[in-house]
Amino acid sequence: MVQRTILVTGGAGFIGSHVCDALLAAGHRVRCMDNFATSKRSNLDHLGGVEGFELMEGDIRETADCEQAVKGVNVVVHLAALGSVPRSIADPISSHAVNLGGFLNVLQAAQAEGVQRFVFASSSSVYGDSTELPKREENIGKPLSPYAITKYGNEVYARLFHRLHGMRTIGLRFFNVFGERQDPEGPYAAAIPRFIKAFLAHSSPQIYGDGLQSRDFTYVANAVEAVIKAVNCAEERAFGQVFNVAYGSRVTLLELVDALRNALVSIDPAVAGVKAEHAPERGGDIRDSLADITKAREVLGFSPKIDLQQGLDRAIPWYVANWG
Numbered sequence: 001m002v003q004r005t006i007l008v009t010g011g012a013g014f015i016g017s018h019v020c021d022a023l024l025a026a027g028h029r030v031r032c033m034d035n036f037a038t039s040k041r042s043n044l045d046h047l048g049g050v051e052g053f054e055l056m057e058g059d060i061r062e063t064a065d066c067e068q069a070v071k072g073v074n075v076v077v078h079l080a081a082l083g084s085v086p087r088s089i090a091d092p093i094s095s096h097a098v099n100l101g102g103f104l105n106v107l108q109a110a111q112a113e114g115v116q117r118f119v120f121a122s123s124s125s126v127y128g129d130s131t132e133l134p135k136r137e138e139n140i141g142k143p144l145s146p147y148a149i150t151k152y153g154n155e156v157y158a159r160l161f162h163r164l165h166g167m168r169t170i171g172l173r174f175f176n177v178f179g180e181r182q183d184p185e186g187p188y189a190a191a192i193p194r195f196i197k198a199f200l201a202h203s204s205p206q207i208y209g210d211g212l213q214s215r216d217f218t219y220v221a222n223a224v225e226a227v228i229k230a231v232n233c234a235e236e237r238a239f240g241q242v243f244n245v246a247y248g249s250r251v252t253l254l255e256l257v258d259a260l261r262n263a264l265v266s267i268d269p270a271v272a273g274v275k276a277e278h279a280p281e282r283g284g285d286i287r288d289s290l291a292d293i294t295k296a297r298e299v300l301g302f303s304p305k306i307d308l309q310q311g312l313d314r315a316i317p318w319y320v321a322n323w324g
Helices: 014-025 041-047 063-069 085-090 092-113 146-165 191-200 220-232 253-265 269-273 294-300 308-323
Strands: 005-009 029-034 053-057 075-078 117-123 168-174 206-208 241-245 277-279
Touching: 005 014, 014 029, 014 041, 014 220, 029 063, 041 053, 053 063, 063 092, 075 092, 075 220, 085 092, 085 146, 092 117, 092 146, 117 146, 117 220, 146 168, 168 220, 191 253, 191 308, 206 253, 220 241, 220 294, 220 308, 241 294, 253 269, 253 308
Parallel strands: 005 029, 005 075, 029 053, 075 117, 117 168, 168 241, 206 277
Antiparallel strands: none
16 A cells, blocks of 8 residues: 555544544544634544644635645545534525635645545535435435535536546545534534434434434444545546445434434433424425435445444444533
């Protein structure tokens, strides 16, 4: 294996910190750039003093920070973003500035520096109002949120830079990633950590809508595997493309709540009596989500190993230890 220097933007985040771990374990040098707006320094505490790891505090909205971050880099893994569909609806200006403007800043800096490989996080939100199941990369609907627009814009820019400059861009459409280090705090927390925290507090988890909406929940190790496959991919047909990253199965939110309750009862029997509450549906949410991962399997060699239950078995002890 050839050792490379890899920039991970958003490397202190939930997915990013796991990506940093995996790249270092594979023998690469890793520069993490983060502004800690939505991430946690504690996610990187275990990397303090690790040889080959460098932490740079910077903001992708600042061109000078981006130019500094890409110096001497062979590969960019761009994960920095302002997440959450509801947040983007409440504050579209900030989502646009970070997710689209910031993305272009990093992409342009990488191109100017001569960085050839650019792997970036897109999102299943780009499928919008498409009712097709499973979701296939070539068929997307109309966007349902500013967040979705920014993520699709990332894909368009990456494809353009591939055509104009020959950059080896690969986009990864993540589907509902969960696992250790995912923050259950704040109004925009994802479903699984939010539900777990509520159960541990003997408080009713809140489901928006009837709970029959379905999701393809993807354990973080599967998402990290996809990033590593994209970093190492030698297939020319992969570049300028986007790929679904998921496990390839779905559950309803009601089924998810039952699974979490059953898993937590062995730790805290009182959880058995905690029932979910329903709140009005949220604007911008996709009704059903299920990924076709055939393209990622065939082109990237992506093969997710950990299903929802196995992922919960790994993640729940971390949540109990940190939030219980």
